Amino acid sequence: DGGITQSPKYLFRKEGQNVTLSCEQNLNHDAMYWYRQDPGQGLRLIYYSQIVNDFQKGDIAEGYSVSREKKESFPLTVTSAQKNPTAFYLCATVRGTNYGYTFGSGTRLTVV
Amino acid sequence: KNEVEQSPQNLTAQEGEFITINCSYSVGISALHWLQQHPGGGIVSLFMLSSGKKKHGRLIATINIQEKHSSLHITASHPRDSAVYICAVIQGAQKLVFGQGTRLTINP
Numbered sequence: 001d002g003g004i005t006q007s008p009k010y011l012f013r014k015e016g017q018n019v020t021l022s023c024e025q026n027l028n029h030d031a032m033y034w035y036r037q038d039p040g041q042g043l044r045l046i047y048y049s050q051i052v053n054d055f056q057k058g059d060i061a062e063g064y065s066v067s068r069e070k071k072e073s074f075p076l077t078v079t080s081a082q083k084n085p086t087a088f089y090l091c092a093t094v095r096g097t098n099y100g101y102t103f104g105s106g107t108r109l110t111v112v
Numbered sequence: 113k114n115e116v117e118q119s120p121q122n123l124t125a126q127e128g129e130f131i132t133i134n135c136s137y138s139v140g141i142s143a144l145h146w147l148q149q150h151p152g153g154g155i156v157s158l159f160m161l162s163s164g165k166k167k168h169g170r171l172i173a174t175i176n177i178q179e180k181h182s183s184l185h186i187t188a189s190h191p192r193d194s195a196v197y198i199c200a201v202i203q204g205a206q207k208l209v210f211g212q213g214t215r216l217t218i219n220p
Contacts, residue, residue, distance in 0.1 A: 042198070045208070099160075100160040103155035
């Protein structure tokens with residue numbers, strides 16, 4: 001079955017460390033997105049990519065970085081510059097205009 | 113003020129009740145999503161609609177573009193419907209703007 005795989009499901013990081021969250025899809029979708037969810041708030045866009053080797057900042061990109069070297073993969077690095085990284089991170093893809101989104105199962109990151 | 117507002121924020125009902133969750137938005141959109149998020153965190157897309165009404169099983173979604181309002185209805189609610197329901201609107205470049213979510217609890 002086609003879908004999105006996010007790993008790991010739970011991640012613990014020490015303050016000052018960078019950490020990379022994985023998002024892999026086998027749906028052959030062009031566009032991929034990273035969202036952050038905090039308790040009581042709506043999801044917010046971190047970065048998105050509409051094509052390989054190209055990506056754009058979302059609303060809360062500071063402290064994060066991404067790459068899109070392959071269509072299937074859109075990893076997110078949470079850097080030590082991100083002041084409050086503890087959150088739930090969701091990856092999503094969309095096939096194109098007028099199509100629905102597909103979401104991964106998410107990664108819960110906790111800074112200890 | 114958020115661009116996408118949902119009401120109520122929390123809703124508790126008894127099994128079998130008819131449920132309505134509302135979503136109002138203040139921006140121009142190309143379409144609107146209703147999403148379901150279970151306690152584990154994963155999100156499932158229930159509907160994407162840009163006009164009128166869609167039905168899937170016990171779920172019905174409606175949208176009024178002129179009034180910038182959408183509703184999600186659940187008929188004959190069941191405890192397994194307990195989840196967070198999220199409204200999200202699609203703006204340019206396929207950008208989603210999310211509501212805060214409505215936490216629904218259905219008691220047996």
